[in-house]
Amino acid sequence: MTQQTRYVIAVLPGDGIGQEVIAEAEKVLRAVAERFGWHVELRHGLVGAAAIDQTGRPLPDETLALCQSADAILLGAVGDPRYDDPRSRIRPEQALLALRKTFELFANLRPVWVHPALASASPLRPEIVQGTDCIVIRELTGGIYFGEPRVESDQRAVDTMIYHRNEVERIARIAFQAAQRRKRKVTSVDKANVLACSRLWRRVVDQVARDYPDVVLQHMLVDAAAMHLMRHPRDFDVILTENMFGDILSDEASVLAGSMGMLPSASLGEGRLGLFEPVHGSAPDIAGKGIANPLAAILSVAMLCRYSLRREREAKAIENAVGRVLEAGYRTADIAVPGQPVVTTQQMGDLVVGALSAQGSGT
Numbered sequence: 523m524t525q526q527t528r529y530v531i532a533v534l535p536g537d538g539i540g541q542e543v544i545a546e547a548e549k550v551l552r553a554v555a556e557r558f559g560w561h562v563e564l565r566h567g568l569v570g571a572a573a574i575d576q577t578g579r580p581l582p583d584e585t586l587a588l589c590q591s592a593d594a595i596l597l598g599a600v601g602d603p604r605y606d607d608p609r610s611r612i613r614p615e616q617a618l619l620a621l622r623k624t625f626e627l628f629a630n631l632r633p634v635w636v637h638p639a640l641a642s643a644s645p646l647r648p649e650i651v652q653g654t655d656c657i658v659i660r661e662l663t664g665g666i667y668f669g670e671p672r673v674e675s676d677q678r679a680v681d682t683m684i685y686h687r688n689e690v691e692r693i694a695r696i697a698f699q700a701a702q703r704r705k706r707k708v709t710s711v712d713k714a715n716v717l718a719c720s721r722l723w724r725r726v727v728d729q730v731a732r733d734y735p736d737v738v739l740q741h742m743l744v745d746a747a748a749m750h751l752m753r754h755p756r757d758f759d760v761i762l763t764e765n766m767f768g769d770i771l772s773d774e775a776s777v778l779a780g781s782m783g784m785l786p787s788a789s790l791g792e793g794r795l796g797l798f799e800p801v802h803g804s805a806p807d808i809a810g811k812g813i814a815n816p817l818a819a820i821l822s823v824a825m826l827c828r829y830s831l832r833r834e835r836e837a838k839a840i841e842n843a844v845g846r847v848l849e850a851g852y853r854t855a856d857i858a859v860p861g862q863p864v865v866t867t868q869q870m871g872d873l874v875v876g877a878l879s880a881q882g883s884g885t
């Protein structure tokens with residue numbers, strides 16, 4: 523008897539709709555494992571406000587230990603209006619920073635894919651967004667957000683932006699490797715006409731590019747990139763950028779997809795362990811109503827298969843299943859046009875599981 527491959531996934535649903543969308547993502551993960559013949563063990567942990575309520579801490583030690591023993595982390599969302607005051611000493615969002623820091627997750631990947639059937643869900647014209655398929659790869663642990671902020675007086679404040687060669691090199695490699703699996707183009711975004719950090723960034727990216735001769739490299743200034751993204755989003759494949767520019771550009775790019783409920787993400791480090799989560803938050807305005815779109819969480823499972831389990835076929839099978847459900851006309855409320863019938867969170871999860879099981883083997 524051959525031994526079945528077995529993976530342990532730390533599942534941290536968190537708060538609000540995090541719990542609802544992760545329940546559907548779990549169904550899809552179990553279904554894909556069953557279909558492709560491997561075993562997955564889902565171990566649940568507390569995170570965010572749910573963890574503060576029960577343990578007093580947003581990321582309890584037990585949750586951290588659970589993540590340490592796992593092949594990947596699947597997270598829903600953290601955040602609760604009760605803790606929204608940024609001056610609060612304990613906040614749910616601290617869990618995310620602690621996870622990134624503990625596991626040195628320095629690369630944030632946010633794909634933006636506009637399914638043809640959803641081109642009209644974007645606030646931009648359908649002919650502009652149609653065919654968009656890009657990924658923003660953002661450096662997550664360096665740059666100005668990790669400098670030395672100083673408020674020197676009520677007249678003067680200072681922030682510092684620092685980048686080291688190795689920080690640029692490792693994120694650039696992730697971008698070039700991602701491009702090799704996609705359309706083989708990297709657009710590196712910086713502000714090299716002004717910032718010293720950007721000039722270092724550009725030099726290092728040029729050097730790394732020599733190891734990937736099959737990938738086309740283009741440099742673009744961040745102001746031009748912000749404009750180009752709204753005018754010609756199809757021109758982009760992999761967008762590689764530093765922390766602050768990535769923060770801004772990834773939110774800008776998310777508009778193309780029409781709803782936060784469609785956007786998955788991955789945070790990766792040097793090893794295989796990654797953190798996978800929908801881009802959206804806990805959405806207290808719709809929590810508990812069963813109407814949240816679970817596709818961002820489900821597409822995060824596809825990323826988990828691709829980047830942590832290194833199972834590309836499974837990742838594609840999930841993405842294809844989502845595509846088929848959308849092509850068949852099923853919509854949650856956030857992506858429906860007025861008058862179109864809508865399905866619930868749970869129904870959408872079931873539809874994706876159904877589409878996954880219906881696909882022929884080897885998809």
Ligand code: NAD
Pocket residue numbers: 539543598599600601602603606615618782783784799800801802803804805806807808813814815816818856
């Ligand atoms: P949000 O992403 O939770 O919601 C923004 C809007 O998008 C809301 O109108 C919401 O109903 C809608 N929306 C989001 N996800 C959806 C989905 N799957 N389906 C349908 N509609 C969806 O952002 P917010 O309201 O600014 O923040 C709410 C809480 O979430 C805050 O406490 C915030 O700190 C937290 N937050 C957490 C994360 C995270 O866990 N990574 C990210 C962003 C915000």
